[in-house]
Amino acid sequence: MQIIQHETFGELIRHCREEKNLPLRKVAAVLDVDTSTLSKMEKNLRHPNREHIEKLAELFGLNTEELRLAFLSDRVAYQLAQEPISEQVLRVAEEKIKYIRSKNIVQGVLEF
Template sequence: MKSVEFGAYIKAQREEKRIPQRIVAHALNVDTSTLSKMELGERQILISQVKPLSEILNIDFKALQIKYISDNIISDFSGQPYLKEALKITEQKI
């Protein structure tokens, strides 16, 4: 599950706030080349990394987690003819 959109969002937020890659990478316990791949959507950002990202980038955790989940659903299932119906059933289950 790779999300180009979410990675680009993280990169834009980091750059807007002028936070070096090395600082964010350290917060995620990854090296800068891994963070670069995450920002480019070439490497998966894990759900467990959303909280540290929200803290280091000063982004509301709830909003960032919702964006992460939404972007990953779209990335994985966009174009599926029954996506809306599946989401409705999923919502009922949770």
């Protein structure tokens, strides 16, 4: 399954769960969370951790990196959605990421 770029992370998880006819409780059990937490993830009110993303990718047969991309891009999009200069912010942020990475590599440390 290819991840749809315009779908939020929560919508994607709900779509995958419903496509496999899995109730909230079964997916929540795999994640070791309660059903209300998973429901909030599907509504984009709670954020999964890295382990949750890995388990969801495995459960739904998705690429872990693509699922992380869907989650992280949501975080950025929600943060910038109401900002009138969001496209400019993204361009500047991309350049800053390159700068930070090059600076950290030169120093021999890549910190996140």
